[in-house]
Amino acid sequence: MLNMVEEQLKMEVIRDNNRWNEVVSSFEKSDVYYTYEYCSAAAKQEGGIARLIYYKNAYGTVIYPIIIRKIETRMEKPLFDITTPYGYGGPLIMGEKEILKEFKSIFHSYCKSTGIVTEVIRFHPLLNNVSYSESYCELQYIRKTTAVDLEFELPIIRESYSKMNRRNISKAHKHGLQCREVEKNTENIMVFWKLYKETMNRKNASNYYYFNKNFIEQQLKNTPISKSHLLFVFHGEKIISAVILFTAPLFAHYHLGASDSEYLSYKPNNLIFDFMVEVAKKEGSMLLHLGGGYQENDSLFKYKTSFTNNNLFDFYIGKNIFDHTLYNEIIADKEFSADSDEEYFPLYRSY
Structure with missing residues (x-):
């Protein structure tokens, strides 16, 4: 059903790796979260399929990477929902914001005709695509995020750290800790994954954040617009902290981190x-x-x-329900536990 409708649209629904990255690379401003490599890996982790929505008219161009997930119900008709890949995303325009009016009409018609019931967007704080999306969806402010301004020379940037932070970095050096970027080979990826799982256990993280090893491995592949880096902190030969970092000409991102609880007093996280x-x-x-x-x-x-x-930025999510009747029927079809979060959206995924 999805494929049949996609082939009939003047809006392009892109599946091909080369075409996907060609379109994303044509944008003046984009990010790793919009690339085929990142989105396809995230879709596998979510149990869905990745698509890049591409639309163009006289006002400009829209790109929007999504993950389409099947909703498990007892209904005969197959139903789906869409979300942005883990991280940040949402519709991104190049041109005038008026393009979103026609894009919304066409894209939402596509969603309704393919059995897509709801949409959740994690907007990109740095690209600020929420600023022109008020008419596209219901917006919900979540929290502030923060970023290091890399315009200045490194000594000036470090001087702007808090006093406590600088003291903790000095403490890490006194303990003999050293940071190195390491090869993204199987052995090092396994080290990171094990340390990451231990960290999630320590933080009592939800199941969503227990990424499998294959997902971690895929995240460490470079894309046409970004590079990935695996960084370790060593205490002698022992690895006690690790980070996956994305870099690109516009934005770098702290993606995932992990640390050994026995060495936290040595301040390896400040150092890394x-x-x-x-x-x-x-x-x-x-x-x-x-x-x-x-x-x-x-x-x-x-x-x-x-x-x-x-240096602060606003993080928003966006929500749409394309078919309220179906949405309520799916909720009625589910058996929720007593501790289900009634404010979670979509509610049928809160159990």
């Missing part, structure tokens, strides 16, 4: 965040996005801003 700044600066990125906290202004967020001199 500083090393991320150094690597991203060397690669020529303009900003290093560190993301946000679990909640607004929590301890994790305050830690990240100790590197960024409070």
